[in-house]
Amino acid sequence: MFDGPEPIYVQIAQMIRAQVLAGELAEEEQVMSTTQFATTFRINPATAAKAFSGLVDEGVLYKRRGLGMFVAPGARERLLDSHRKAYFDDVLAPALAQADILGISTDELVAYVLGTNGHQQTTTTEEP
Amino acid sequence: MTPAPFGARLDDVVVRFGTRRRMTSDGTLVKDDDATALDGVDLQIRPGTITGVLGRNGAGKSTLLSLLAAFTRPTGGEVRVGPDSDGQQAWEDPWENPWVTSNVQLVRESGDLQDEEKVSESLKYYADLRPAWDSDLAGRLLDLFEVNPRKKPAALSRGKRSAVGATIGLASRAPLTIFDEVYLGMDAPTRYAFYDEILADYAEHPRTILLSSHLVEEVERLFEDVIVLHRGRVLLAETAEEMQGRGFSLTGPATAVDDLVDGRRVLHRQRLGGTVQVTLEGAPGDGERESARAAGVELGTLPLQDLFVRLTQVDADPERSRR
Numbered sequence: 001m002f003d004g005p006e007p008i009y010v011q012i013a014q015m016i017r018a019q020v021l022a023g024e025l026a027e028e029e030q031v032m033s034t035t036q037f038a039t040t041f042r043i044n045p046a047t048a049a050k051a052f053s054g055l056v057d058e059g060v061l062y063k064r065r066g067l068g069m070f071v072a073p074g075a076r077e078r079l080l081d082s083h084r085k086a087y088f089d090d091v092l093a094p095a096l097a098q099a100d101i102l103g104i105s106t107d108e109l110v111a112y113v114l115g116t117n118g119h120q121q122t123t124t125t126e127e128p
Numbered sequence: 129m130t131p132a133p134f135g136a137r138l139d140d141v142v143v144r145f146g147t148r149r150r151m152t153s154d155g156t157l158v159k160d161d162d163a164t165a166l167d168g169v170d171l172q173i174r175p176g177t178i179t180g181v182l183g184r185n186g187a188g189k190s191t192l193l194s195l196l197a198a199f200t201r202p203t204g205g206e207v208r209v210g211p212d213s214d215g216q217q218a219w220e221d222p223w224e225n226p227w228v229t230s231n232v233q234l235v236r237e238s239g240d241l242q243d244e245e246k247v248s249e250s251l252k253y254y255a256d257l258r259p260a261w262d263s264d265l266a267g268r269l270l271d272l273f274e275v276n277p278r279k280k281p282a283a284l285s286r287g288k289r290s291a292v293g294a295t296i297g298l299a300s301r302a303p304l305t306i307f308d309e310v311y312l313g314m315d316a317p318t319r320y321a322f323y324d325e326i327l328a329d330y331a332e333h334p335r336t337i338l339l340s341s342h343l344v345e346e347v348e349r350l351f352e353d354v355i356v357l358h359r360g361r362v363l364l365a366e367t368a369e370e371m372q373g374r375g376f377s378l379t380g381p382a383t384a385v386d387d388l389v390d391g392r393r394v395l396h397r398q399r400l401g402g403t404v405q406v407t408l409e410g411a412p413g414d415g416e417r418e419s420a421r422a423a424g425v426e427l428g429t430l431p432l433q434d435l436f437v438r439l440t441q442v443d444a445d446p447e448r449s450r451r
Contacts, residue, residue, distance in 0.1 A: 005379075005428025007372060008349065035331035042323055043349045044178055044368070045331050094424065 001041050008043055012051035020060060020071055021079050031061060031069045131260065132211035133336040134231060134304035135175035136196050137219060140168050141205035143191050165191035167360035169205070173338070175212050175303075178330060178350050180368070181340040182432075183357035184440050189340045190236070192357065193308045196338070197234035198222040211303060230259060233302035235293040237309045241281040247292055248277040251299075258300040265329070266299035272321060286313030294322045298329050306338040319343075323350060348432040358440050372429050375438070376412055379405040380425030388420055395438055407434070 002011045019025040032040065037048035052069055055061040060079065062072045099109060143166040149157050166188045173179055173196075183189045194200040195207050201223050209228050210219035222228040233254075241250040247270075255261040270277055273291035281289055293310045307326075311319050327350065330337055341347045354371050356363040364371065375395065378385050382404040389406055396407035412420075412427060420427045 005377070005426060007369065007429055035328075038327045038331055039324055041349075042320070042327065044352045045327070046177075046352045047349070090421075094421075097424070 002043075009047050009051040009054070012037070012041075012048060013054050016051070016055060017060060017079055020075050021083065023076070025071050027071050027073050027075055029071050030067070031071065033068050131231060131303045132213065133176040133334055134209055134211050135217065135219065135336065136171075136173040136304065137206075137208045137217070138169050138171040138192075138195070139206040139208075140170060141166055141195065141202045141207060142168060143188075143195065143200060144203045164360055166195075166202075169357075169360075169362055171355065171362055171365055173336065173355075174353055175336050176334050177352040178326070178337045178339065179353040179355060180344075180347060180351035181338055181355050181357070182344060182436055183340075183363075186359075187357040187440075188360045189357055190308055192355075193234060193306050193338060193340060194236075196222060196304065197232045197306060198225065198229050199234060199236075209304065230257060231302055232304045232306070233258060233297055233300035234306040235297040235308065235310050237290070237293075237312050239281065239289050239293045241289065241292060243281050246278050246280055247275065247284070250281070250292070251277065251296065254296050254300060258302055260301035260303075262299050262301055265301075266295055269295040269298060269325065272325070273318060287315060287318060290314050291318060291322075294325070298325055301329075301333055301335065304336045304338070308340050309342070311341060311343065319346065323347065326350065344433040344436050345431060351432075354432065356436060356439060363439055368432065371432060371435060373411045375407055375409055375430045375435055377405055377407050377428045377430060378420060378425050379403065379428065380420075380423065384423040384425050388416070388423065388425055407438075 002008045002015075004011050006014075016025065016031060025031060031052075034045045034048040034052060037043070038045040041048075052061060056063060056069075058078075059072050060075045061069045063069055096109070142164070145163040145165055152158055169188075169192065171192075181189050181193065191200060195202060196209055207222060208217070208219035209222045209232060210217065212218070220228055222232065241247065242253065251263075251266055255263055255266075270292075273288070273295065275284065275288050275291050275295070281292065284292070290310055290313050294307070294314075297305050297307050297310065311322065314322065323346070326337060326339070339347060339350065348368065351368045353366065354368050355365045356371075364374075378388055381402055382399070385404045385406055389408065392408055394406045395409060398405045407430060417427055
C-alpha cells in the first residue's frame, strides 16, 4: 500500500479523495482515525495527520472535537468540480500528446469520441 | 498515567573509549583517536516523536543511545534529557541522576536480562525500576511473541530474547524509550508485529521513542524524525520529510529527462530501453513538477534507504585508511 512515487501523505490524501469521489465514503461519514491509519498501514501517525490536515484545508474533511474526522458536506461536489477542471490538463492533454506521437489524426479522435467507431458516445460524469 | 515525553539535547559531545597517549620518536605526546566513538555531536531530539537513528556499523549509534540512558559518560560536552513543561526545557544531565534514569528505558541488543533467572524475574526487576510499567501489556506481548516467562534467557533463541527486550521497552512506558537494534534475530512476522505494537502503544501513550536499525526499508515509515550518524558525527538530523526532500527521481523518455536534468549533478542513472531514471540531489525547482508532467516525465521521491546509502557511502578517507 502507498508504494507510489509521491510522499506517503500525498498518497493517503489521494486515496481518501478517490473514496469520496467514488461514493465509498459518504458525506458526514467518519473516516479512520490517525491511529487506525498508522497501525493499519504501518506509518507514523504524524504522516496520517498531515494528510488529514491538508484535506481539512481543502474542505474535504472536517474535524468534530473529540470525535474525529468526517467527510465534509458538499465535499464530493467540490472534488468533482476540481477534478473535472484538472481532467483536461492531467488526463486528456497527455493522451492527445501521445496520439500526436502515434500519428492519430484529429478526425480519428473525434470519430472515436462521437462513437462512430462502434463505441458509445462519452458523456460528462453523471451523479449516481 | 504516562508522564510527559522526554526530549534530549547534546552539545559538542565527545566520547572516547580507552584513549591512549603515546610518545612519538621525536618525544611529542600524541593522542590516539582510534577509539573516538562520538566526535563533537550537536543534536536535539524532539519530545514525543518516533525518531530513527541510522548509521553504518561503528558510526556511533549505540554510544549515542547509551549516553541518553547514562550507560556511558561523555568524555566531553554536555548531555541533557527531560520533558518540556510550559514550553521550558526542564532537562538535566542523566549521569547518576535517578529521576532521569528511571524515566529512560534503553533496550540494548544484549537485552540486559538476568541470565540465571527466569524471564519473569527480569521483568519484575524492570517493573520495579519503571514508574509507568504496564504488567498487563508485558504479559500480552510475551503471549504475542510466544515467549514462556518461566524459561531462563539462556534457553531462549536469539529472536525470542530480542522479543523479551521489545516487551521490556514497550511495557516500560518510559517517557524516553530506546530500542537499539532490538530486532536482531527476530523473524519477519515477529518484526512486523513489533513495529505494529510500537505504533499502537505510541498512539495510545505518546512518548519519545528512539529506534536504531539497519533495516531502513522496514522502519522508515515509522519515523517522524531521522538522525544519521557517520563516523562519530551527525550527518543530518531532521524530519523524515525533510530527508525525503534531499533527493528525487525523474523517470521518462531519455531526451525529455536529460532536458529536465539541465546540467545538474546526477547521483544515479538507470536506463531501460528508451526510458531513463535519474536521481538528483535536492528538491524539484519551481514549476518543475508541471514541466515534468508536460514532458511525460514522472517525478518521484526516493526511499530513505537509497538516500541513506548515498549519504554514507565509503569515500576515500586518509585518516581512516592509515590504521
